Amino acid sequence: MDSILTAFKGVVDTLGATVLLPIIIFVIALVLGAKPGRAFRAGLTIGIAFIGINLVLGLMLTTLGEVAQAIVKNTGIQRDIVDVGWPSAAAIAFGSSVGLWVIPIGILVNVALLLAGLTRTLNVDVWNFWHFAFVGSLVVAATGSLGYGLMAAALMAALSLVLADWTAKGVQRFYGVPGVSVPHLASAQIVPIAIGLNWLMDRIPGINNIQLDTDTVQKRLGVFGEPIVLGLIIGLILGFAAYYNAGDAGTVISQSLKTGINLAAVMLLLPRMVKILMEGLIPVSEAAREFVQKRAGNREINVGLDSAILIGHPAAIASSLVLVPVAILLSIILPGNRIILFADLAVIPFIVAMAAPIVNGNVFRMIVIGTVTLIVGFYVGMALSPLMTSTAQTAGFQMPANATLITSVVDGFLYIPYLVISAISALGLLGVGIVLVAVLALLFGFRAAPRAWERAAGAEPEEPVVQTRAMPAE
Structure with missing residues (x-):
């Protein structure tokens, strides 16, 4: 069995997400009844779109990463827990004992539900099953039990589907x-926090009148409020903050301009890539709708994709x-903090993207x-770093020089995995049961009142009266 799973995982690793996804989409479209030619074109278009998205993301992540590292260097922060970034976290997760099993587990959970x-x-984002393996591998490190780790991974796969359904309309x-x-x-882990804080901010005088969405900014500032110009301006500010001590004035200006132009390009190109993606998804969505209607009435089926499609x-x-320098400031001022952010500062867009529907941008x-x-x-x-470090060493991960412990923003900073890992490591099988009950409560709670849950997660825009108070006519 292990040899079969190893071979399957090897195929996934060899092909990579941009090759594997079009194949999966093509097969799914055929199963759903799409014509072969249409299914082939849909899969190919989606694969091309993700290549484009990844190219633009690469530009953004590289630019932001260089800026963030320069700002960190300027502050002179020294900490003993080093942020190694999500690629390292994914490698650790897939390299663990749970990583071998996580893809079939994720598929089985999805099919069963x-x-x-x-x-x-229908979750076709197979590559990101590593998030489930990450939680499972830390549970193994905490308990010494592969069985508990596999159960934790399965529960996280189910939870991801619950959160996907809850937030889909928004x-x-x-x-x-x-x-x-x-x-x-x-x-998705930001959604409960966003709902709670949005409710609170609605009830704080003054705060509830601040309406700073990009459409309002563009109306107020004209050309200076357009997304590409905003990207340029914010990029220039970040670039100067990062490179002000880089040497002569020419170097500072050129680096700042480079940062500004790169981020302006991201603001323009990412939405275009998502439009290409949607062109490929439309035939699949139509086929899925027809397939389900023939067999289950008006039941909906959504295609589960990477949140990369949102951050444009x-x-x-x-x-x-704005949150990049805020995160660096927090690493300096938070009491007791031992973490130095480094590799994962550039992934903050993934962390906040799903808050946008809840606050209407x-x-x-x-x-x-x-x-x-x-x-x-x-x-x-800080709480999870010992387990992540232990898992990394077991998986053969090369520790950074001068690092005692390691973490990552994705997934080392996520409170939901922390709660799951804590429950199972402290209570064993009872902890597994508690997590299962929590997932089922969310699942059936959503099914009992889907409109109310979806409204809270941004399925409907805010009432116009809020915007009227926020931006009175001049």
Whole structure:
């Protein structure tokens, strides 16, 4: 059995997400009844779109990573827990004993819940099953039990589908991606925090009148409020903050301009890539709808994709660019903090993107929500770093020089995995039962009142009266 799983995992690793995803989409479209030619074109288009998205993301992550590292260097921060980034976390997760099993486990959980009518998400984002393996591998490190680790991974796979169903309508409305949901744990974990803080900010005088969405900014500032110009301006500010001591004035200006132009390009190109993706998804969504209607009436099926399709929105990018220096400041001022952020600062857009539908794109609120989420994340990261370090060493991961412990923003900062790992490591099988009950409570709670849950997660825009108070006519 292990040899079969190793071979299967080897195929996944060899092909990679951009090759594997078109094949999966093609097969799914055929199963759903799409014509072969249409299914082939849909899969190919989606694969090309993800290549484009990854190229633009690479530009953004490289630019932000260089800026963040320069700012960290300027501050002279020294800490004993080093952020090694999500690629390292994924490698550790897939290299663990749970990583070998996580893809079949994730598929089986999804198929079982679909057949039982308990989920509306068909998760084709197989690569990101590493998030489930990450939690499972830390449970193994904490308990010494592979069985507990596999159960934890299965529970996280189920939870990701619950969160995807809950947020699907809001994501579709705000981001304009019909037929899509996002079963991405690193992004969905912000939703409960965002709902709570959004409710609170609605009730704080003065705060509830701040309406800083990108459309309002563009109306107020004209050309200077356009997404590409905002990207340029924010990039210039970040670039100067990073490179002001880089040497002569010419170097500072050139580096700042390079940062500004790169981020302006991201603001323009990412939404274009998502449009290409949606062109490929439409035939699959139509086929899925027809397939389900023939067999289960009006039941919906959404295609579960990576949250990379969301972060091209100006609200997600703008709030994230502000949160990069905020995260560095937090690493300096938080009491007892031992973490130095480094490799994963550039992934903050993934952390905050799913807050946007809840606050209707209000960048101010996204920054507040993102700041609170990061504060929680620092303390979660410190608590999980010994387990992550132990798992990394078992998986043969090469520790960074001068690092005693390691972490990552994705997934080392996430409170939901922390709660799951803590429950199972402290209570064993009882902890597994408690997590299972919690997942079932969320599942059946959502099914009992889907409209109320979806409304809280941004399925409907805020009442116009809020915006009228916030931006009175001049």
